[in-house]
Amino acid sequence: MHFFRTGHDIQGQQVLTGISWDLAWVALALGAAVILGHSLWRLLRQGRDQRKS
């Protein structure tokens, strides 16, 4: 996976052109992971609270 997109200027030197679009998928996956992790934690906590009461 690349982090950046690059191109070349008229002298043939490599220049940055932006971030890699793969990072958009990484951002989505990260958001989904946090949501999933918190949902699991909520479920576990609810189960523990129910057992206590």
Place this chain on the structure above:
Amino acid sequence: MTVPADSIPARPARPVRDDSFLRHARTDRLFHWFTAACVLTLMATGLLPHMGLKFDGTPVHWMAGLGLTALVMFHLVRSFFWKKVRTIWITRGELKGKHLGKYSVAQKGMHHALALLVFTSVCTGLVMLNRIGIPLLARNPGLLSLHTWGLVYVVHGLAAVSAVTLVMIHIYFGLIPENRMYLKAMISGRMSRADQRKRLMAFLKR
């Protein structure tokens, strides 16, 4: 025929006072939802064309960007001149869990993180308008060197993709049942005293 005074049904007086209080003024709610619409539009038009959905999102993207710029300016002016800016800072008491203000530390943290990302995207986006050219602003790609343009695009992109993660988390936490009161308050403006008590009890239980 006379009717004894005590048998006359009492006139329905003023409506019973709603057991709720105003949490968000209409202006703040409108700002929130317009900002949300702009940010979601910007994400869709900026990222989806590069994630498999082929369409030219550029015109809508810069228009939504200018809309977001206006909203950010409005919010900054309103916050600095009509509201107390210091109330949005996270205090030491809040960090130690001794004080609960209108917003929790997590809510303030989300605001600051999103504010930073939106502000960065807006600033870089305004510079990027010179690259595409819009009505009333002629295209001027020679404004910056290729290397500097690259950096501007990288910063804009990083802010945008980071905002995707944060917006997902923001929406999720707005929808979970224990935070539903905040969502209701952001729609109707009001929060019930019962919800406020629930909020306080959750804080004390921590």
